[in-house]
Amino acid sequence: MDVIRLHAYGPAANLRLETLPDPVPGPGEVRVAVRAAGVHFIETLLRQGRAVGPHPAPALPAVFGSEVAGVVEAVGEGVPAGLAGRRVVTGAASSGGYASRAVAPAGSLTELPGHVDDGVAVAMVTTGATTFGLLELAPVGPGDVVLAMAAAGGVGSLLVQYARRAGATVVGAAGGPAKAARAAELGAGLAVDYREAGWDKRVREAAGEVTVVFDGVGGELGRAAYGLLGRGGRHVVFGSAAGEWFFPDAGEAAAREVAVLDGIGHLLGRDGGTADLRARALEAAAEGWLTPLVQAFPLAAAAAAHAALESRDTMGKVVLVP
Known part of the structure; x- marks a missing residue:
């Protein structure tokens, strides 16, 4: 072989x-x-x-x-x-x-099922399951302003689609104009290039206070995303594509009443494992409402x-x- x-x-x-x-x-x-x-x-x-x-x-x-x-x-x-x-x-x-x-x-x-592509299946078996696990930790719906970092990535692109379907206002942040455009195509009402200076200010002006951040990037970009959260918001950490993790200071987060949620810890410590999340992700792909x-x-x-x-x-x- x-x-x-x-x-x-x-x-x-x-x-x-x-x-x-x-x-x-x-x-x-x-x-x-x-x-x-x-x-x-x-x-x-x-x-x-x-x-x-x-x-x-x-x-x-x-x-x-x-x-x-x-x-x-x-x-x-x-x-x-x-x-x-x-x-x-x-x-x-x-x-x-x-x-x-x-x-x-x-x-x-x-x-x-015969109509599910092999590449799609591979994408959903872990990346899709991760997405559903993060949404279990931080459910979203109408009234939420969701900021998905790395919005053209494997998890980020699924979060954008799901949050839009759930009725949330969706902001997709990605690295480069092509990726930002792709996030918009997937359903982000506002798509920004976080390689551009002032991207966070643009989000604040256009979308107001964010209620949920899904951060798979970390570093200074994760810090900037955290700064967009309003009081009572949720900051979900699940990756460090920038090269380092960003977890907000616990005291500062508590003062702002921001819940800092460890997405990977949730998945690893979940009772019963993630088999049900894999099944849900593959079902969503088979039904065609998550691509x-x-x-x-x-x-x-x-x-x-x-x-x-x-x-x-x-x-x-x-x-x-x-």
């Missing part, structure tokens, strides 16, 4: 296409012929040998990726033979998803995909296609 492996920590160019024997599914496992595999920003940090939260630097050689969609082509002991030939998606590929074949626990599979942005790269171009993520030149969910 074709596989992307990392033999040394460092730049994206260290990701190399190799040929390895097909993995063999063990008891309770299946082998999936991969049609799309998900790529996460966190993997660009792990590739450099950095530990990220609960994720340690990987042992080398490493194959990244846990999200794959494709067709079951072989089953291990104890797995019903009828699974073979089914189109499925999983977020638990144990052999690594950056490959043309991957092994995963049979219990982790979700069968896909993830998907940017595909050939499997052989995994290094280019990582480089594009690091330079913030992507929109939506990045997937690799063998």
Whole structure:
């Protein structure tokens, strides 16, 4: 099979296409012929040998990726033979998803309706589930003014769509005019480029006080977004695309009656895991009322995909296609 492996920590160019024997599914496992595999920003940090939260630097050689969609082509002991030939998606590929074949626990599979695209399925199985988890933590509806940071990203683009459907006033902030325009197309009533000086002032003048911030960016941009919240607002932290997390000072937030909510902590500590969130996300995609942005790269171009993520030149969910 074709596989992307990392033999040394460092730049994206260290990701190399190799040929390895097909993995063999063990008891309770299946082998999936991969049609799309998900790529996460966190993997660009792990590739450099950095530990990220609960994720340690990987042992080398490493194959990244846990999200794959494709067709079951072989089953291990104890797995019903009828699974073979089914189109499925999983977020638990144990052999690594950056490959043309991957092994995963049979219990982790979700069968896909015929009309759901493989890339869409990969986008929703984790990124979509994350979105629903954040909205569970900070529900939105009519009367809310929602600021979605990184609004053309995987989670941000889904938050924009959901918040608009829920009746909220939606502000989408993204890096660059093309991304801001995409946020507007997705339903943001106001879309701004946060690379421009004074973007936060523009939001304040046009939208008034923000009631909910979804911050997947962090750094000074996260700080500026926090400054737009009115009394009693909610600041949901779920990412650090700017290179550092931003959590507001607890005393200051309390004085402003702002609730600071840890989105990733909520997802990791959620009773019962996130299987129900994955199901809801995939159902929303199947029904067509949430449409993830998907940017595909050939499997052989995994290094280019990582480089594009690091330079913030992507929109939506990045997937690799063998």
